[in-house]
Amino acid sequence: MTKTIFLLLCGCLLGVHFLYGQEKVIPLWPEGIPCENGLTEEVEQNPRGRFIRKVHEPSITVFLPGAGQANGSSVLICPGGGYTLLAWDWEGTEMAKWFNSFGVAAFVLKYRLPHWESEACRDKVALMDAARAMRLLRSRAAQWQLDPDRMGIMGFSAGGHLASTLITHFDAGQPEATLEVERFSSRPDFAILMYPVITMKEAYTHRGSRNNLIGNNPSEDAVNHFSNEEHVSPQTPPTILIHANDDKGVVPENSLLFYQALRRHGVPAALHIYEQGGHGFSFARDKGAVKGWPEVCRAWMKERGLLK
Template sequence: MNKPTYFFLAMLLFSTGIYAQDTIMPLWPESIPNRISENEKEVREKGDILRISKVQIPSIEVYLPAPANRNGQAVLIFPGGGYHILAYDWEGTDIAKFLNSRGIAGIVVKYRLPTSEALTEKHKVPLQDAQRAMRLVRSRAAEWKIATDKIGIMGFSAGGHLASTLGTHFNEDVYKAKDSLDQMSARPDFMTLVYPVITFTGEATHQGSKKALIGENPPSELVAHYSNELQVSSETPPTLLIHAVDDLGVPVENSLLFFEALKANKVPATMHIYPKGGHGFSLALSDPYLRSWTDRLLEWLETMD
């Protein structure tokens, strides 16, 4: 075999392998709700972390485990970034690949950010994308060999706020139905919130996320609406909370408030609070103690069967 032919076949196999690992699908079939015509373009900055801002075409990136490994569970992943950017690999694709290694489908949601200038009623937009993502995944459950009652969500930091918003506002009508897919339930079957932003009231508020989502001087009704500890009901999905006491970015009180609300509404809740870890630790692979949080996650997910 000559070198050009060998190179072509090698590249073909390589590209086929990449395609088999993940599939990227847009969330919306045609017109995207609350989007206005602008010249704004998506920005991708690749350093130690891939940071995506000004998302224009929201999508899901699907990572499926090998058929022999899959257990029927799926987790939609919402990366954090203060509603300004998405820490897309750090709190997204790396998490999906980790879940894949344990037989769980990992689906990263590239949601629109309210700091974009190409949006109207900006506070509604992340939830629109989150609801649509859940419905889209549920509609593909048979194709992807996912159990329709084993589709959960995971969110980090501001992505944790969006996840907890979906978990408490899944029945809220935030967009007009686009197709039959929008008749499906947007309720997650379970959720994991990792150092999440939860409240927009009091000293525990992460001001950057609050301002990005609902503005600098929002009406009190909007503050309460997105303070998700106030929105928990008996229909809120079972929840796992992960946080560090020394988190100076998003105070641990965010998780504590949500845990108390879950308990008051008799929703199954598990919480692991670590003395150290700070904010934004992702898989915490370099911390021999904190990295065990993923073991706790896997143990908990087994109880969701």
């Protein structure tokens, strides 16, 4: 009897370990992928971790805090990579583990990359995937013990463009949809934008991201549609933006434009521009003042009531 109880306890502990200590990958479109591309995914390993190209099956990778540590908040993380690749660990899984360290559930989004998509689908697939991921989080809030009013999004560089697109182009869901997941809102409750691409307009855009998303000779309508500073409204969620003044890849005017739009519409907003840091600094562990951004972000989340 004692041995049986011991084995049962071990099984329970292993189950908890699997839930909280392992990565779980959940496909976004089990019913069939819209705009399916037929690509074969490529993964490159370098000193900054894994970099993914040619995403075929979009998914979320689940990172839950340890048992008893969760505070109910969650964040969907969109790694950057110019809409060509995903800096999967540098701007994804490492961030997820950091959020877990203070009780926030994190979900890393593997979204399809416009560079590899057909002309008919390239400006649609990333936003499709981000919106479906947010609906999926909402549909499983009870299962993962998530507060449905504290579900945010974080994006880096082109992933920041995707995140800023979702917070300005969300919808409330379709109440009559056959699929339950489609009945949920795609609106995040807050946003963390890291050195984000915001505008598609010539003066300040990131040319590579723009070309990959809307082509080398986009229409004026396409440029305006994906210049997210033009689509902020009072319903846009509270946002913090973090950038470096010496960013030559995505100039800080991108964050400035979005911050000014947030202010015009009365949306709670914070903007931190560090003198040095360049582009793509992630945790910036080997840099100067910019390496303090994680605590700035965490303090902002606390002030917003996201770390109860």
